[in-house]
Amino acid sequence: MPDSAVRALYDHLLARLGPQGWWPADTAEEMIIGAVLTQAVAWQNAARAIDRLREAGLLSLAALAEIEPTIIVPLIRPAGYFNVKARKLVAVACHITAGGGVAALAARPMPIARQELLGVFGVGPETADAILCYALGHPAMVADTYARRVLLRVGVLPASAATGYEVARRALGAQLPPDADAAWLGEWHALLVAVGKDWCRPREPRCEDCPAHARCAYAHTAAMGRGR
DNA sequence: ACCCAGGGTCATA
DNA sequence: TATGACCATGGG
Numbered sequence: 747m748p749d750s751a752v753r754a755l756y757d758h759l760l761a762r763l764g765p766q767g768w769w770p771a772d773t774a775e776e777m778i779i780g781a782v783l784t785q786a787v788a789w790q791n792a793a794r795a796i797d798r799l800r801e802a803g804l805l806s807l808a809a810l811a812e813i814e815p816t817i818i819v820p821l822i823r824p825a826g827y828f829n830v831k832a833r834k835l836v837a838v839a840c841h842i843t844a845g846g847g848v849a850a851l852a853a854r855p856m857p858i859a860r861q862e863l864l865g866v867f868g869v870g871p872e873t874a875d876a877i878l879c880y881a882l883g884h885p886a887m888v889a890d891t892y893a894r895r896v897l898l899r900v901g902v903l904p905a906s907a908a909t910g911y912e913v914a915r916r917a918l919g920a921q922l923p924p925d926a927d928a929a930w931l932g933e934w935h936a937l938l939v940a941v942g943k944d945w946c947r948p949r950e951p952r953c954e955d956c957p958a959h960a961r962c963a964y965a966h967t968a969a970m971g972r973g974r
Numbered sequence: 975a976c977c978c979a980g981g982g983t984c985a986t987a
Numbered sequence: 988t989a990t991g992a993c994c995a996t997g998g999g
Contacts, residue, residue: 768980785981791997792980826996830982870982890980939980978999985992 749923751902756930759937766936769880774848775807777881781873782834783825795825807848810839834868841866852882859884871911879935883928888935889915892942899945 770789771777776796784792798821799805804813815832822828822835841862842851851859856878863874871889878886887893894914897903907917922931 781980784979786979786994787981788979788997790979794997824996826979827981827994828996830994834982868982872981876980888980892980935980943980976999979997981994983993986990987988 749921752921752934753923755900755902756934756937759941760933763937763940765933766940768932768936769876771880774852774881776805778807778838778842778848778877779805779810779835781876781881782831782838782868783822785827785831785873787826792825795822798822798824807839807843810835811843831868837867838869848881852884856884856886860886871915875915879928879932885926885928885931887915887919887922887931889918890935890939892939893918893935895945896938896942 769777769780770793771780779799780792780796783795796805799818802818802821804810804818804821810818813836815829815836817832818835819828819832822831825831842848845851845862851862854862859882860874860878863869863877864871869877875886875888878884879888889911894903894908897918898905898908902921903914903917907913926934
């Protein structure tokens, strides 16, 4: 599996869309908090919750590790699922704080850190990979729904590997440039999300019929993805 | 009124 | 291991 298709698509999207500036956070801790808050919710909603936490002086893992989840429920309300997410945030904050903080977590080998994160309540595969890449500086590929949707239609990802997260993650990881670092992968994922937003919605049966494709780079990127 | 959004957990078969 | 229910707000 040559990585040339991935490189070509990356270069094309970067030239066309420009740098996406992900992850939108001032600090690694803020990134981690945002990763939990944005789960299954538009980023704008998560951003409001982050602002409220900041105003309350609770936008840090040390602070979140010492409060009861119910304290932040009204603060993170705009992010939706506030009862669950309040417990998730405290669980993540407690774990990382007890483990020596973000720096100590980042110092461990990526597979170790990943397994460790997956063991924390509220951290699934996608959130774990996002944290690894954007907060810890590891070369992790985030194989989320947008990435799978786009790469499937572009022909980079075989249909047999597009359903589950872990399968897609392995298939995509094998096609990445060997020298891809955290910055490259972070931009890669952000670009895929940017394109994916412009494409047809999940319920649309056949993407060829989706008018959104005419307005975006679909025809061009699809051709490049197939090595035209 | 409906669909969707930068998921994950838990109970069930 | 693979589904389905559930969590809940905000924008189009």
